[in-house]
Structures are given as structure tokens and as C-alpha cells.
Amino acid sequence: MNEHPAPTVDDQEGGLRAEALAVLRELTATGSAGFHPGQFEAIEALVARRERALVVQRTGWGKSAVYFVATRLLRSRGAGPTLLISPLLALMRDQVQAAARAGVRAAAINSATAHEWADISAQLAADEVDVLLVSPERLNNPRFRDEQLPELVARMGMLVVDEAHCISDWGHDFRPDYRRIRELIERLPSGVPVLATTATANGRVVDDVAEQLSGGGAVTTIRGSLARDSLRLGVLTLPDAERRLGWLVQHIGSLGGSGIIYTLTVSAAEDTAAALRAAGHHVEAYTGRTDPDDRVRLEDELKQNRVRALVATSALGMGFDKPDLGFVIHLGSPSSPVSYYQQVGRAGRGGGTADVLLLPGREDPEIWHYFATASMPDEQRTTRVLDALGDEPLSVVALESRSSLKRSALTMLLKVLDVEGAVDRVGSGWVRTDRPWSYDAERYGRIARERVAEQEAMLEYQRGTMCRMEFLQRQLDDPTAAACGRCDVCAGAWYPREVSAEADGAARSSLDRVGVEIAPRAQWANGVDRLGVRDESGAPLGSRIAEGERAEPGRALARLTDLGWGGPLRELFAADAADGPVPPRIAQACVRVLAEWDWSRRPAAVVSVPSLRRPLLVRSLAEQLAGIGRLPVLGELDRSGAPGVEPGGNSVFRLAAVWGTLRVGRELAARLEALAAEQPGAPVLLVDDLVDSRWTMTVAARELRRAGAAGVLPFALAAQG
Template sequence: MVDEEGLPREGPPREDPPREGPPREDLQREDPLRDGQGDDALLDEAQRCLRALAGEHARLRDDQWTAIRALVVERRRALVVQRTGWGKSAVYFVATRLLRERGAGPTVIVSPLLALMRNQVEAADRAGIHARTINSANTEDWERVFAEVEAGEVDVLLVSPERLNNPDFRDLVLPKLAAGAGLVVVDEAHCISDWGHDFRPDYRRLRTLLADLPPGVPVLATTATANARVTKDVAEQLGGDGQALVLRGPLERESLRLAVVRLPAAEMRVAWLGEHLDDLPGSGIIYTLTVAAAHEIAGYLRERGYEVAAYSGQTDPAERLQAEQDLQDNKLKALVATSALGMGFDKPDLGFIVHVGAPQSPVAYYQQIGRAGRGVERAEVILLPGLEDRDIWAYFAGLAFPPEPVVRATLDVLEAAGRTVSTGALEPRVDLSRSRLEMMLKVLDVDGAVRRVKGGWTATGHDWAYDRERYERVAAERTREQRAMLDYLDTAGCREEFLRRQLDDPEAKPCGRCDNCTGNYWPAGVSETGAAQARDRLRRPGVDVAPRRMWPTAVKDDLGVSGRIGPDIVAEPGRALGRLTDIGWGNRLREVLAEGAPDTEISDEMFAAVVKVLSAWDWAERPTGVVTIGSRTRPRLIGSLGRRIAEIGRLPHLGEFVPLGEPIPRRHNSAQRLRSVWHSLAPPDGIAASGPVLLVDDRIETGWTMTVATRMLREAGVPAVLPLVLAVIN
């Protein structure tokens, strides 16, 4: 049994590597292979290594040998772009064994995901190669790992890219690793390029790492998903003499059977899964575009009797590990997952992948479906596109690199401070969410405009130019990719050929296996009973809303609040009808709450769902009144919602908060949003309530409008506030 890279799941006992070797200069002078001597002998040795790794019948592919020779003999920098399952890890494991036997230092692999690291460590161990890892999840092991490296006991050291941006690691550990490395490997190298579908700022620091390597240290970059533009960009970033060897092969996946099934509504797509999951071979992955959709679909399938689990970046790490293992052991029919389950997951016998919603890039789609069919002859790959996909794409497009005024404002704050500023202290002064702020700072760090140090960030004072043209080109490329994804749905030609051409595969040709090639299409209908069950599940109203419990940092001086929000002014846990990212109520709520949508009274259907939320609410004490938060854009919607709740609950409508001043511009972080709403609301006059009050609004985005309004009501004598909204953002 071999894994997707041609390595055995059980291997020979590990032979300890040499603990000492000649200095690198001597190695370079004395190795006769550098003069082109002994290629046949080296090839025989490499073949023996591979057979020890993958079995007696294993043979090196031509490009595998070309890459190994370039690394071991010529000490070159190489980029290998080959399909998933081709054997890229065999290249660096064989090269590692050959280099170690010649006295070279350990191989340092930069790997992007903890799950991917786990698989690589296990594969190396099966191959008789001693591997260790350094990442945020094993800090307690670092000292012991470094001691093993110093003692020459480690053949392969895996490092997460985030470590490259850690000040202590960057300044104290990385130089030693670079100086002693025998080989540097950049796994999933498309992450280096901001043209790529999974760009990560931390990967950009690799250019500095590679530039600082001593002469003669070979470098290997690998990826399965890079078009010509990304390949060129990564090859240039490998640096060296500018002549990186690029080995690019055909990307055909002979086991995959690609198909598209179009269904007109979300409940029909979910019902289709419920009715056809048993028809799919083995176990697999059901991908969704949002966390909310993953939980909704997993819940529905469990109700239908399927063994499935939801999986996302928000899942507890221990639960994620258990879910991965349960899928590996075929205890689950499927993981219902976001893209968090991607590059790092390796299950050779994965029998199917279904996407409920289309990724926004054909390249990203091909990367994800590459999880399937590595060790089986046939795997089903099915895409169930939705009308809401474009809305979700638009949301993620809003997370691109910030506009120049925001970047300049950040640099001005750092320069004016003249000292280290933490991310938390910087956030209230820059109109970005924490995640976007950190992403921007990492890019500025690599560009040399700021530097990450212990405790935060400092300005370097170096000139920095906003590369507007590049950012606009990247945005245009994203738009082009989205159009290409829509074209994939509509194509009457071969689906695999279409995707391979998007990856600039020169050998792309009709596969003869997809639905269009064979004329064998999955049924595009569902039973009325199945659709009704799915509709009931997706339209099941009610989302818990946790109240804000801490004031944001850096507002004490101007607003006079800090730390924990006191129990005398905090809201009770609230409820929302649904999430804007739902595929159930989310679709309808996005229409009603969209910018520019007409302001109408709440529909009977939506109000009936709100009544169900109220009926299921397990409050400690029944509310005694209703207050609404006045809206400039949707006064009819919110007004009618508040009045109808009061009528059906036989409660007094106690009035509404009146918006003051100019319309509030949209803010992206807590401190700026709180400052905006602090003086923008006037509470109703003469509030008198002997019990809890329902506080009604259209949506909760940051939660600060509801928090400020609650504070005012509590200070006016209301004993408890129960927030109720139509939608939460996620």
C-alpha cells in the first residue's frame, strides 16, 4: 500500500543518519558528481532509495530523477509543478537521503498546514527518515527539537510559514537553520504568489530566507495547482541565479469523474445530497462555501441517518483531528467542510467530493478535488452550484489588500508613535478588522515598510510605494477567474480539459470520463418529500446571539469605558432569524437587507418565522415590552416588525431609538464602530418596564449598536434586554 506521493504506509526500520559530515565547502570541492561524474551510479542509488521507500516495483519518473539530480548534483533551485499524487514528496525524501549520506545538513520544509505537516512526518517516518516539526501547536517541544537538530539526529525539519514572521524565530533560530540546511523545500509553493488562489503573506518572507542561504544550498518548491502566471512568479521568487529549473507535467487525473448538477434552490441541492449520498462510493468530502452552510448540511444529513461531521476553521482543534481520523478510518460517510480541509488532508481511497456552491476559482476547485481518487480507480466529483455563490464571492472579494489611504494611515500611526505598537493598540486607530489589519502588516513587513518585533510593530522609515497597478491587476485576475468558474458550469465540452486549460496545462485534452464526455448525467431532480424535509431544515429559524462582554481597547480616554462590560448594563443572550451566510434563510435575508433594496413591511412568511424564534426562546422571564432601533434605510421593515411582535405577544410597544446626526459610515473594527454609534442614538422617552424588554433591529454586524442601546435602556431602569434581529453576519 502506498500513499499519494508514492511512499509506503509501512517502511523499513530507520537507519540513523550520519551525525557529522564534512564542511559544506569541502563537500562542494570534493564531490565528483559536481563535475558530471557518476550520474549512473547516483541514479542507481536514487532508485534503491525509492524502492526502499515505495516497494520493489517503484521506479523514478524522468522528471523525478531530473529534479533529484538538479538538487543533489548541481545544488540548483527547482520548481516542480505536477498533479496531486505524482510523487513530489518522493523527490525531496530521496534527495534528502542522498544529501544526508553525503554529509549535508537536514532538509528544512516550509509547509502551510498542521494537518499537512502531520502527514509529512508520518510519511517520512515510514520511509525511515527522522522528521520533526516546529509550529504553534508544539512550542513545548521546540527546545528538544533544536537539540536533536544540533546533534545531527534530524533528517527533516518541518516549519510553518507563520514561524518565519515570529521575531524570536526569525532573528534567533532561522539564521542557524539556514546556515546548516542541506536542502530547503517550499511545499504548496503557489501560496507564495498573490496571483495564486491561496496567497499567504507569511510565505512572502521566503524570498528573504532564500536570498540569505549560503551558496550551494539547493532549493525545491512544489505545487500541484499553478497556472503559467503563478509558475513564473514563484520561479522568480526562488531567486538564486535567476535560472530556476521548472519541471511542469500534465495535470490529468485519470480516476476523477467530473459532473455538474444544476438545481434551482438551496433546499433541492441539500435534498439531492440526502437522496444520493449512498450512491457515492466509499467516504468523501462535501465542501461548502461558508461555516454556516457546513453546519446546516451536516445537521440535515445526520437527521437523515448519515454519519457525517461538520468541519471548519472554527472547529476546535481536537475535534478537527478526531473528525479527520474518523474519515480516515471510514467511520464517517463524509466530512462537510469549508476550505479549511484542503491541502493538508491525505486519504488515498477518498471516493467522492461534492461541492455545494462553486469556489470562485477553477484553480482552487481543481486543487480541492485533487483530494479524491489518489488510490482508487474511480472517484466521483460533483458540483452543485447555487445562485447565492456570487454573493459569497463578492463578500470574500472585499477582503483584498486595503486601499492606499488606509495603508498610509497605518504607517502614519506607527511613525508618529516612534515606538513599538501592538496590533491591539493599532486596531482602534485603523479602520480594518483584526484579520485584515494583520494581513496588511505582514505584507508591509515583507515589503520593508514595517518590522514585526517583540510586542508588536514598528515603522522602518523606508520609502514604500503602493503598487496600485499590481493590486488592480490581481483584482482583475480574480474577476476573470470567477467568470471562468461560471463558464465551467455552462461548458458543453470536457470538464477536465476546461480546468486543465485554466491551469495552462499544454497537454490538456478531452478526458472521456466526465458527464459531458460520456453523456452520463446525474439526475437533476429530487422527490417532493426530500425537498420538503430539506426546506424545513434550512428554514428552521433561530440563531443564538452572544452579547458583547468586553469594551474594545483604546476607547477609555474618549468614551470612558474599558475592560469588562458590567452586569448592570450588559444584554442577555439574544436571537436572530438567520445568518446572512446561511443557504436557507440567508438567501432571503440577503435580498431583503441588500443595499438599495426597497424598504417594505415585513412579509407574513418572514414574520411567521420570527414568531417561531420567539416561541422557542427559553428566556428566564417573559418580556414585558418591545423597543425598536430606528433605521434610516429600513424604517418600514423594522417598524412593522416591532409593532407586529407587540401585537401578537400582547405587549406594549415602548417606542424606538431615534438615529441622530449624519448617517454612520460603515466601520470595520470594534473601536471605530463603537465611537460612531456612541452618540448616534436617542432612547425613547419615559421608558418604564417592570421586566425584560425585547430590543428589535434588522441585523447585528459588529454588535455595538445593540450594546450601546442596551446600556441606555439598562441605565433607564430596564431590568433586562433581550436582543432580537432578523440577521447576523456570520
């Protein structure tokens, strides 16, 4: 095992500075490069005094230069390799490339490179790796945690935590696995320096991160001004989604360079990209649905200016580095000033100027509320997860049938419980530990209140009561906050406000597209038998839905999150909206969906799903579609009460909630039989208001097929997501 050099202070600061400066100039390939204020001070704390340091500096300041230069200097003094914990694959790729420029040998181990561990391990054993980059999630990979990490800890020369605000649940991008870093720090040998870096931490986050870094010792905090002199900020409020998109269609070509257009949802990103491409602009969508290989390709195309812009969700955030990014536009507002500062910080990092414009929407608060509540499971469901766990490992799939939580929320909850010691990961499953644990309602309440305060602050930012940059700095508790003199509050609107009739028409035409496919389910939810779901003979359902009992591919008018028809549909489905006949404009749009539907055979009749909340809406829609299509209305299925299973939740619970509640009554069965005799092989159109999990349509289609329907074509006004 390598001995760690004793922590000493360089007697000649000038010698250390000159040595560090030479490495910096290799890194930047610039012979005249110098340190920004605070950079050398951080390097000195790490190399000369082997301290623990927290660096809070604006994006583009050069935090990576600190840890690459420090690594070179520590390695030259006999230290072991640096372990760099980095949150995103894109960030790792950039960091490996930057390390090579500084003469630092770097390797990354993450979900995309796990198969390369044998090679990386051999390189580490041969002392051929200066920096090993790992994702925070890797810290809880059983093999890495138990077999590989202990050896790394024993040899480690420095620990670096990038994007350190993720450690804090007060941070805008909290990731539970970052909490494991505290345990890692406690295991470090004496004299191993630790560096944490972030550009987006307010005072509360700084205190939280410093406390976790300290391990009972002191932490040196180096904090600089977060002002971004290269950014020109503005907010333009327009009346609706069509007008906002029209503004982009007309004015994106006048913005300098290439950039990023952020949206709040995947649907909005896809709709915006399609509209801009139709108008002749070279843009691509980049979302959580984008294939990992395509993400790499799209990032490279933006870096090489081969696209005008990427229309992205927050999936393109931390880690993307394009120094000459010319603009960032938000079509819809992030929920907090801190996350907004982080996203706009992608622009203007290379010394040039960049334009940043926010186009907020009336629907933004509703979207904020959805994401905020979806990420915080309540006490009852948390207790249910713990009660389901024992000494034998259970997989996430098995836990779904015991918890009602959706998989993403369940996975997040397990990570939190793991970090807090209540559960442990064993192989691909989870067990409960014997450590006492209780639901911290007070803590979750504080976090929820903080999120509401952040949302209110974002609305205040939009109102423009003070300089835009100063406002963001104050939200980050930056003591140097001052008016920038460039934003639209300080200097007046720098952006055009008008939207031409031509651009407005192009946007409206694009957003007027109708029709979203409802993919039929082919398999039953795994584990649903645990909730008492059986077929008519009392046997478990099995895995596959029989071919003769499935629905065919269906259609919805639009997604609730769509920029176009999503708006009118959200109003129709609002919690306080009264039930009533389908509005004529929406009914006409539904007819267009039917007209464009490429079904193999036209439906011969209409059947509706009985709605508990909107019976008039569903019946009127079925009647209007039948009347326009000159089709008979056969009626609706019978609905009985749910079998005592909690509604909502994950796929397993949603299937159980609807199973046994829908039946084909005698009159409907007789009409289906008559239809089959008159038009053999003809399908029926099954009408409902809203499709989410697709289980209502799936179960209803099964009942209709078993009653004699040759085929079932599901149709809904709206689709979730």
C-alpha cells in the same frame, strides 16, 4: 560549521538511479515501485547538480517522494538537514509520518510545537534530524528569525518550499509570509539545492515563483500533465439550496467510499452537516471554527472511513492526504478554477476512481465578492496604519483603535507591509521602518481584475462549453490539455438528477429551523477611548460593561449565510431592495423564534431601534410581533448623527460610530417607568433589522437599562456571519 560538499555530477547516472529507487521502495513499502515521469529528473537535479528546481505536477504524482528521497541521498553525501517550509499543520503531520517510512528523521516546529524547540534544537545539534518542517509564519517569529534560523541556514543541506504557489500573489492561496522565502534563498550558501513544489500553478504563477527562486541564477522547471485520469467531473445545477441539500440527502449514500463535501461558508457547512445527520448519514462539520484537536480527530476519522464525509470549508484543503478518497462534492462553487482544481485534487490519489460534482448556487458570486473585497484594504486605511506606527512597538490590539480595520485584515496587511519592508515586527508589536514605501494601486488593481477574470472562468466552467478536465487544465496553462472522455460533457451525465419528494421535504424541514443566539457583550472595545468615547461623566468606559447595563442573550431569525432562511433574508437586505413592511412569511418565522425562546421571563413590551435604511421594515416587525404577543409598543429610541467617526471597520470604530447616537426620549422614558411600576422586573423586547458587531444592540440596551428597563432581550431579523 559543516562544509557543504562541492556540487558534482554523478559519473554514473545508473548508480544514482538505483540508489534513489531503493529509497523510493522503502518510502512506498513496495518492492516493485518505480519513478513517475519527472521524479528522478528532479532528484538528479537536486542531488547530482545541486540546482534550484520548480516541480509543477498534479496532486498524487508524488512530490513528497522527490524531497524525501533527495534528502536521504544528500545526507548520505555529507549534506546537512533539509529545511521544509510547509503551509498547514495537517500537512506537516502527514509529512512527518511519510518521512519516517522512508527512513528520514523529521521534526516539525510550528505554533502547536513551539514549546518543543529546545528538544528539536538539541537533536539538530546532535545531527539527529534529517528534515525540519516549519510554517512560513515561523520565518517571521522574532526568536526563530534572529536566533535559530541563522544556524539552520549555515548547516542547511537543501531547502524545500511546499505548496509554492502561495509565494505568488497571483496564486489562489497567497500567504504573505511565503514572500520571506526569497530573502532566505538569498542567504543560502553556494551549492545548496532548492526545490519548490505545487500542483496548482498557471503560467503567471510559475514565472513569478521561478523568478523568486532564482536568486539571479537558473531554475529548472519540471512540469507534467495536470490531467487527473482518476476523476469523473460533473456539474448539476438545481434551483435552490433546499433542492441541492435534498440531492445530497438522497444520493450521498450511493457515492463510493468516503469523501468531502465543500461549502463556501461556515454556516452552510454546519447546516448541511446537521441536515445529513438528521437523515441518518454519518457526517461531521469541519470549519475554521473547529477546535484544532477536533480537526486532528476528524481528519483521522475520515482517513479511517469512520465517517461518510466531512462537510468542510476551505479550512480542509492543502495538506489533507487520503489516497482512497472516493468523492468530492461542492455545495456552492469556489471562485476560481485553480482553487477548484486544488480542492477536487484531494480525491482519487491512490489509483482508484473518484466522483467530483459541483452543485453551484445563485448566491455564489455575492459570496465571492465579499471575500475578495475583505482581503484587500484600500490606500486610505493602509496609510492610516503606517501613520500610526513609529519607533515604539504597537500591538495589533492598539492598532485597531487607530486603523478601523478588522483584526484579520489588519494582521494580513501588516504581514504584507512587513514583507515589503515598510514595517518590522518587534516582540509582540510592530514598528515602522525608514524604508520608503508607497501603496501599489496598479498592482492591487491588476490582482482585482485577475480575480474577476477567475470568477468569470468559473461560471464558464459551470456552463460546460468544453470537457471539464480540459477546461481546468487550460486554466492552469497545461500544454497537454485534452478531453478526458469521462466527465458529463464528454460522456453525458453520470449522476442522477432527480430529487424525491421525501428527500426534498427532509431538506426543507431541516433548513426551516429558526433561531440564532445573539450573545451579549460583556466588555467594551479595548482602545475606544482613543476615539473620544467617554461615559456621561467624561471618564473612560473601562473594560467591563456593568451588569446592570448589559443586554440579555438575544435571538435572530437566521444568519445571512444560512442555507435556509439566509436566502430570503439576503433578498430582503439586498442593496437594491425597497424598504417596506416585513413579508408575512418572514414575520411568521420570527414568531416561531419567539415561541422557541427559552427566556427566563417573557417580555412585557416592545421597543425598536430607529433604522436609517429600513425604517418601515423595523417598525412593521415591531408592531407585528407586539400584536401577535399582545404586547404594547413603547416606541423607538431617538437617534442623532454620528460623532464624526468612520462607520464600519473593526469593533473599536463600530462602537465609536454608534456611541452617543441613541437616546431614550422623554415619552419612551415615561412609558418605561410606567411599565416598571406595573410589571416590576419584566424585560422589554428590543427589535432591529440586522445585527453584526452587536454594538448597536449593546448601546441601545445600556440606554434602556439606564432609563429603567429591568432587562433587554435583543431580537433581529438577521445576523451577519
